[in-house]
Amino acid sequence: MxxxxxxxxxxxxxxxxxxxxxxxxxxxxxxxxxxxxxxxxxxxxxxxxxxxxxxxxxxxxxxxxxxxxxxxxxxxxLNLKPAETTKTFERRRLPLPITPTSQGVLTKDCVEVMLRTYDLICSSWTTIRRNFLTSDRTRTGSVSVQDFRKVLSHFGVNLSEEEFFHLCSYFDANMTGKICYNNFLSAFLR
The missing domain is CATH 1.10.238.10 (EF-hand)
Structure with a gap:
């Protein structure tokens, strides 16, 4: 059911x-x-x-x-479970991050932003990921907040300052200035 x-x-x-x-x-x-x-x-x-x-x-x-x-x-x-909880023999769509990341508190505003961008991200997640990889020269699995915003706006995901703050608050809980793009993309993939 x-x-x-x-x-x-x-x-x-x-x-x-x-x-x-x-x-x-x-x-x-x-x-x-x-x-x-x-x-x-x-x-x-x-x-x-x-x-x-x-x-x-x-x-x-x-x-x-x-x-x-x-x-x-x-x-x-939205798939907001930690990436480690996958089936044993299932191939991962996205690799686990190299550097440990922690996710913040999921607010109603953050969910609304993610739902608003859901269709666009789901339809072109592979191309978005390629652009994130281009920005991630050291291949750590994360990009700066500025690069994160630049890639999203390149694909037509234009967020207000408040909406962007809600996304960053969730995906960069420690305020390191880096966002793990695989965690972000996996939130939209089922």
């Missing part, structure tokens, strides 16, 4: 996000469970209330009878 749901959410995530935002006049990221299930059903994503309760418990997307649609989309679109 979860695999089927993941495929449907990946197909319709923008529509889900738009409809949820319409149902959320306060823009606090929460709507009623009934409204959320109606939105899913309007997109032909069928789910029983019991199945939804199971997912809500597993992913912690409910609080006070409301659904956090940001958390829902985050769990089905």
């Amino acid at each position: 979860e695999r089927r749901l993941r495929g449907a959410v990946q197909r319709y995530w923008k529509e889900i996000q738009r409809k949820c935002a319409e149902e959320d006049p306060k823009q606090d990221g929460h709507i009623s469970t009934a409204s959320f299930l109606e939105i899913l059903q309007s997109l032909n994503i069928s789910m029983t209330p019991e199945q939804f309760e199971h997912l809500a418990g597993k992913f912690d997307i409910m609080s006070k009878g409301c659904v956090s649609y940001h958390n829902f989309l985050h769990h089905f679109l």
Whole structure:
């Protein structure tokens, strides 16, 4: 069930996000469970209330009878698990970083920025990675914050100062001025 749901959410995530935002006049990221299930059903994503309760418990997307649609989309679109947790015989799409990195606290604003850039990064991640590699002359797996921003803007990911700060706060928690581009790209790959 979860695999089927993941495929449907990946197909319709923008529509889900738009409809949820319409149902959320306060823009606090929460709507009623009934409204959320109606939105899913309007997109032909069928789910029983019991199945939804199971997912809500597993992913912690409910609080006070409301659904956090940001958390829902985050769990089905973004891969923010550490890179080491892959299957035994599965080939890695991206290598592990040479220098250890630590990720910061994931904020709602950071998730929104990542969701907004999701399609563009997923569609051309290999070319983006090549540009990161060009900027990474020493092959450490990380680039300076300035190079990171330059590569993103080259591909049309134009971020405001605030949005860029949220991304950097997550991917460069220690404020070293370096961002591991493989960690960044793997957040968008499933």
